[in-house]
């Protein structure tokens with residue numbers, strides 16, 4: 590069975606004219622040129638700027654502590670039970686005040702899918718997912734994070750979703766001080782959409 594090509598003559602002519610005058614090439618070059626003279630949107634990360642995600646972002650976990658510095662966790666193991674990746678290990682013990690606390694609280698971030706179910710299930714407001722996303726590692730062992738490290742992880746900032754002025758040092762990485770004095774800008778609004 591023969592097939593008929595349904596191309597309109599005007600489309601064919603305009604296609605040939607476009608090809609002869611390098612219309613696509615000229616279009617691409619003019620787009621490049623227009624970007625050369627438009628406002629820079631490159632984020633100066635990690636030297637001068639850093640994107641801080643919205644507070645609802647689910648990044649590296651942390652364990653909340655009370656006023657006395659004790660971990661809020663009561664080692665009920667609900668988070669470990671609900672975790673779909675089986676990446677939380679909790680071993681309970683009784684401290685000197687008679688409180689049930691975790692002797693071991695390990696999270697394997699290499700297996701975690703950052704679903705937030707552990708945070709939702711926690712009855713003690715203990716485990717949270719913060720805004721930290723810089724925790725890549727060369728070894729899988731380093732992604733196994735223990736109780737004390739989780740207690741020391743940065744807490745949630747009250748705001749986010751912007752690029753903030755930051756400082757970078759080889760030892761401490763990128764640090765951001767989210768305060769009214771720190772200049773921030775909405776990076777997404779700078780991006781050209783047409």
Ligand code: SF4
Nearest residue numbers: 672701702704705707
């Ligand atoms: S975020 Fe999800 S996958 Fe990760 S530890 Fe919590 S429950 Fe498990």
Ligand code: SF4
Nearest residue numbers: 662663665666668711
């Ligand atoms: S973090 Fe919350 S859910 Fe997990 S063991 Fe501790 S108290 Fe229970």
